[in-house]
Amino acid sequence: MSEYLDIRPLTKAAFASFGEVIEADPASMRLINGGTTERFHALAVAEATGEGARVIINLFRGQPRSFPYAVDMMERHPFGSQSFSPVSGRPFLVIVSEDENGRPGRPQVFLARGDQGVNYGRNVWHHPLMALGQASDFLVVDRDGPDNNLEEFFFETPFIIKEPAL
Numbered sequence: 687m688s689e690y691l692d693i694r695p696l697t698k699a700a701f702a703s704f705g706e707v708i709e710a711d712p713a714s715m716r717l718i719n720g721g722t723t724e725r726f727h728a729l730a731v732a733e734a735t736g737e738g739a740r741v742i743i744n745l746f747r748g749q750p751r752s753f754p755y756a757v758d759m760m761e762r763h764p765f766g767s768q769s770f771s772p773v774s775g776r777p778f779l780v781i782v783s784e785d786e787n788g789r790p791g792r793p794q795v796f797l798a799r800g801d802q803g804v805n806y807g808r809n810v811w812h813h814p815l816m817a818l819g820q821a822s823d824f825l826v827v828d829r830d831g832p833d834n835n836l837e838e839f840f841f842e843t844p845f846i847i848k849e850p851a852l
């Protein structure tokens with residue numbers, strides 16, 4: 687019997703054990719360029735490990751997910767972090783899990799606003815991109831290089847997410 691997952695608002699505090707929230711946090715703001723630009727400094731750190739690894743910048747165009755949605759798998763990237771920042775200004779779902787002896791624990795679901803991004807820390811369990819409502823573009827900063835940077839885990843019984851109220 688599948689369990690339903692609740693959806694919570696994305697906040698720095700709730701997401702802290704999984705990575706960083708990329709948003710215009712006043713505490714990180716520095717005025718630059720003669721006061722014409724607000725720099726929200728060092729919101730997250732991109733990590734790429736291993737010989738020959740590099741940090742790359744990508745665009746992902748995610749197709750909207752249908753609901754109710756079955757979360758039947760999680761993945762992680764053992765050699766690098768991965769960030770998603772909306773460039774279409776649309777909300778999206780962020781699904782993460784704590785690690786429990788090498789497998790993902792119960793997924794936690796967050797609704798990210800269209801002005802929030804996330805940076806998954808290296809080796810943090812997460813679900814692939816979950817765009818909502820219409821095709822949405824995301825700036826993605828992650829790791830390129832040798833070695834397989836993708837580990838997937840498939841649940842015996844999927845977890846279900848109902849359509850989020852936007």
Ligand SMILES: NC(=O)N[C@@H](O)C(=O)O
Nearest residue numbers: 761768812813814815836
């Ligand atoms: N495969 C890929 O580049 N994307 C996934 O890692 C993802 O988290 O969406």
Ligand code: NI
Nearest residue numbers: 761763768814
């Ligand atoms: Ni990923």
